Amino acid sequence: MAEALEDKDLEPMEPLPVGELDTPAVVVDLDVVEKNLHLGADYAARAGAALRPHCKTHKSPYFARRQLTLGATGICVAKVGEAETFAGAGFMDIFIPNTIVGAGKARRLRALVERGVRLAVGVDHIEQARGLSAAMSEIEIMIEVDTGSHRGGVPVATAVGLAKEASAFPGLRVRGVYAYEGYQYSATDRDALAIRTWEGERALVEVGKAVGAALGIDPVISAGSTPALAAGVPCYPGVTELRPGTYIFFDAAQAHAAETLEHCAAHVLATVVSRPAPDRAILDSGSKTLTADVRGTGVCATEGHGLVCDLGGRPYPGLVVTHLSEEHGIVEGPTVDQLQVGQKVFVLPNHICPVVNLFDEVFCARNGQVERVLPVAARGRPQ
Amino acid sequence: MAEALEDKDLEPMEPLPVGELDTPAVVVDLDVVEKNLHLGADYAARAGAALRPHCKTHKSPYFARRQLTLGATGICVAKVGEAETFAGAGFMDIFIPNTIVGAGKARRLRALVERGVRLAVGVDHIEQARGLSAAMSEIEIMIEVDTGSHRGGVPVATAVGLAKEASAFPGLRVRGVYAYEGYQYSATDRDALAIRTWEGERALVEVGKAVGAALGIDPVISAGSTPALAAGVPCYPGVTELRPGTYIFFDAAQAHAAETLEHCAAHVLATVVSRPAPDRAILDSGSKTLTADVRGTGVCATEGHGLVCDLGGRPYPGLVVTHLSEEHGIVEGPTVDQLQVGQKVFVLPNHICPVVNLFDEVFCARNGQVERVLPVAARGRPQ
Numbered sequence: 001m002a003e004a005l006e007d008k009d010l011e012p013m014e015p016l017p018v019g020e021l022d023t024p025a026v027v028v029d030l031d032v033v034e035k036n037l038h039l040g041a042d043y044a045a046r047a048g049a050a051l052r053p054h055c056k057t058h059k060s061p062y063f064a065r066r067q068l069t070l071g072a073t074g075i076c077v078a079k080v081g082e083a084e085t086f087a088g089a090g091f092m093d094i095f096i097p098n099t100i101v102g103a104g105k106a107r108r109l110r111a112l113v114e115r116g117v118r119l120a121v122g123v124d125h126i127e128q129a130r131g132l133s134a135a136m137s138e139i140e141i142m143i144e145v146d147t148g149s150h151r152g153g154v155p156v157a158t159a160v161g162l163a164k165e166a167s168a169f170p171g172l173r174v175r176g177v178y179a180y181e182g183y184q185y186s187a188t189d190r191d192a193l194a195i196r197t198w199e200g201e202r203a204l205v206e207v208g209k210a211v212g213a214a215l216g217i218d219p220v221i222s223a224g225s226t227p228a229l230a231a232g233v234p235c236y237p238g239v240t241e242l243r244p245g246t247y248i249f250f251d252a253a254q255a256h257a258a259e260t261l262e263h264c265a266a267h268v269l270a271t272v273v274s275r276p277a278p279d280r281a282i283l284d285s286g287s288k289t290l291t292a293d294v295r296g297t298g299v300c301a302t303e304g305h306g307l308v309c310d311l312g313g314r315p316y317p318g319l320v321v322t323h324l325s326e327e328h329g330i331v332e333g334p335t336v337d338q339l340q341v342g343q344k345v346f347v348l349p350n351h352i353c354p355v356v357n358l359f360d361e362v363f364c365a366r367n368g369q370v371e372r373v374l375p376v377a378a379r380g381r382p383q
Numbered sequence: 384m385a386e387a388l389e390d391k392d393l394e395p396m397e398p399l400p401v402g403e404l405d406t407p408a409v410v411v412d413l414d415v416v417e418k419n420l421h422l423g424a425d426y427a428a429r430a431g432a433a434l435r436p437h438c439k440t441h442k443s444p445y446f447a448r449r450q451l452t453l454g455a456t457g458i459c460v461a462k463v464g465e466a467e468t469f470a471g472a473g474f475m476d477i478f479i480p481n482t483i484v485g486a487g488k489a490r491r492l493r494a495l496v497e498r499g500v501r502l503a504v505g506v507d508h509i510e511q512a513r514g515l516s517a518a519m520s521e522i523e524i525m526i527e528v529d530t531g532s533h534r535g536g537v538p539v540a541t542a543v544g545l546a547k548e549a550s551a552f553p554g555l556r557v558r559g560v561y562a563y564e565g566y567q568y569s570a571t572d573r574d575a576l577a578i579r580t581w582e583g584e585r586a587l588v589e590v591g592k593a594v595g596a597a598l599g600i601d602p603v604i605s606a607g608s609t610p611a612l613a614a615g616v617p618c619y620p621g622v623t624e625l626r627p628g629t630y631i632f633f634d635a636a637q638a639h640a641a642e643t644l645e646h647c648a649a650h651v652l653a654t655v656v657s658r659p660a661p662d663r664a665i666l667d668s669g670s671k672t673l674t675a676d677v678r679g680t681g682v683c684a685t686e687g688h689g690l691v692c693d694l695g696g697r698p699y700p701g702l703v704v705t706h707l708s709e710e711h712g713i714v715e716g717p718t719v720d721q722l723q724v725g726q727k728v729f730v731l732p733n734h735i736c737p738v739v740n741l742f743d744e745v746f747c748a749r750n751g752q753v754e755r756v757l758p759v760a761a762r763g764r765p766q
Contacts, residue, residue: 022485022766023485024765024766025765056709078709078710098656098710099657099665101655101656101667102654102725125657125658125659127723128657128724146660151659151665151708152656152659152665155659155660271485273483273511273535274484274507274511276507276508276529276534276535276536276538280533282482287674287737288765291674292676292677292737293675294675323534325534325565326439326461326736326737327439327481328534328535340510341484341508341511342514354670354671354675354709357671358741358765359763359765380742380743382408382672382742383405383407383408
């Protein structure tokens with residue numbers, strides 16, 4: 001299935017030097033992607049865990065197929081609409097690590113199950129379980145546990161109770177537990193990242209085992225995001241599934257965790273449109289291109305709104321997008337003299353996932369030559 | 384032309400209570416829009432200035448037509464691609480207050496001029512003028528002047544020189560001068576906003592007159608953004624054109640400047656998807672819906688990432704989106720107890736323009752009933 005569909009995603013084009021693309025545009029280096037996909041697959045293999053990549057980063061069946069080919073057991077997406085896009089492209093094993101509320105969305109989940117998709121969704125509150133049960137004849141759920149990120153997730157102490165209560169609703173089957181590891185982004189350094197990750201994952205594994213014992217199931221225990229992978233922090237024994245997303249492209253935050261730029265596969269190609277002052281250059285890429293996202297100050301620290309690099313991905317020393325407005329990026333730094341009006345540069349964004357979400361298509365390149373235009377198939381599916 | 388095309392933009396629908404829309408979604412109150420459009424028209428009329436609204440906020444020919452009907456003399460857009468969208472919808476007087484660099488874009492500008500669009504673009508560097516002249520047989524340019532925002536713009540002291548130099552290029556005709564008034568967003572209070580705006584606009588008027596005298600033209604002197612309009616700060620005498628954008632919808636920043644929420648015409652409809660802790664609610668709207676934009680700390684201050692309101696636009700006291708990730712908004716505040724799983728709320732975003740840019744369509748409502756679905760026609764035109 002996967003291989004046969006592959007070519008449909010990619011609009012072939014005459015090879016074109018990256019620098020001849022118009023701007024702003026997202027350029028993805030397929031060779032670096034390939035290395036990153038192997039990095040992720042190897043990380044999961046070392047952990048003895050299944051790899052279920054989060055496709056929110058690329059939003060593209062093309063890349064998801066490559067992830068399956070390299071051993072991923074299924075995919076994650078963030079929204080029902082994204083699940084519909086991937087199911088439409090032939091993906092039959094999808095986990096939405098997000099809580100779904102509302103009769104309309106539950107009906108759409110039901111339609112996915114009825115067409116044969118092996119589907120699971122997150123639950124961290126009994127009302128979500130009630131709504132799913134009311135709309136669906138059967139669906140698998142994963143109990144979201146708050147292991148320290150303090151976003152969603154049921155507290156560790158009440159997770160088993162929620163799992164038991166939810167599993168009593170008709171049609172609901174608990175597959176296991178999962179956690180969002182957002183705390184990784186605020187770890188001060190690699191040691192803190194390792195300690196914090198192990199603390200969180202140990203708690204998740206314990207909760208998962210307790211849920212498994214209470215329900216008589218062999219639970220999936222699902223964790224994993226890119227910072228630990230980037231920093232080489234192994235995951236805690238007993239985690240059975242990993243859900244990294246950003247590892248396919250990396251970005252400025254993940255590069256900081258990795259202490260290298262070699263994994264940075266996606267950049268925004270921008271043009272220097274003005275040099276209004278000796279200490280300032282203006283790019284044609286602002287918050288509608290780079291987003292206003294900033295990351296942590298520790299292991300995933302970012303500086304400003306993106307690093308300015310040449311078209312080989314080599315940074316101009318100290319050159320940073322210091323201010324954004326919607327369509328302007330202000331660049332400052334000691335090497336700003338190297339930027340001339342008309343010149344094209346790569347910007348390494350702080351956070352690549354929402355950047356890809358701003359574009360209808362990305363350009364795929366190898367060795368500086370654009371080979372293909374890839375639609376961002378699951379963009380614009382916020383529901 | 385404008386009226387005849389109007390209905391093509393709007394997909395009619397059976398009236399639907401706003402609360403029955405799925406989430407996240409952008410909901411625009413057409414009655415409030417109408418009041419705001421009159422507010423802008425009256426503001427410009429009092430100033431004796433032409434109104435040329437910036438369409439980056441709504442990106443929709445439907446709203447732009449209504450602006451023309453109420454007296455606007457033309458429109459602004461941010462990008463060549465947006466100009467193409469609006470020209471395709473019949474708009475024949477377009478100013479792009481942005482500097483355009485690159486042969487490909489210059490050729491597209493030329494095509495717009497050749498189909499009869501009255502077009503002007505910004506210039507703040509001689510290399511932009513050179514590129515435009517090389518590609519085009521004729522185009523009008525507006526000299527961008529830095530009156531204190533320190534984004535783009537030629538310094539006041541060298542603006543006349545640039546205007547003379549640019550006008551010497553074949554095909555280029557200087558129409559006047561303009562400034563971006565981003566400094567308004569950092570004014571500490573209304574008095575500071577008034578003083579800063581008048582300082583900036585006085586400088587612009589003086590430069591504009593000097594350019595006019597040097598070139599023997601009656602210059603357009605173009606200023607204006609929403610904060611001064613929202614705060615009731617009149618513009619400086621001698622400004623001949625105003626380019627506000629956000630005034631059609633307002634947002635949390637502009638409401639702060641206006642000291643009222645009554646102009647807030649656009650909200651993000653969101654669902655409370657979880658209550659993982661007594662002091663925390665989770666919305667299904669994160670940075671891919673609300674953006675991560677924050678505004679000033681003064682007259683345009685925003686708090687967190689959006690104000691949480693009921694479906695009538697009345698805020699829950701003290702309830703704010705305090706943290707965002709891509710698909711989650713964390714809500715905290717003294718009245719968080721009022722939010723239940725499954726409940727829908729309005730979020731008033733900090734900055735509405737990039738929010739609209741994230742959606743393929745917005746829902747138009749009156750008195751709490753959705754009447755129409757409006758495509759965001761110029762979304763996804765970053766080039």
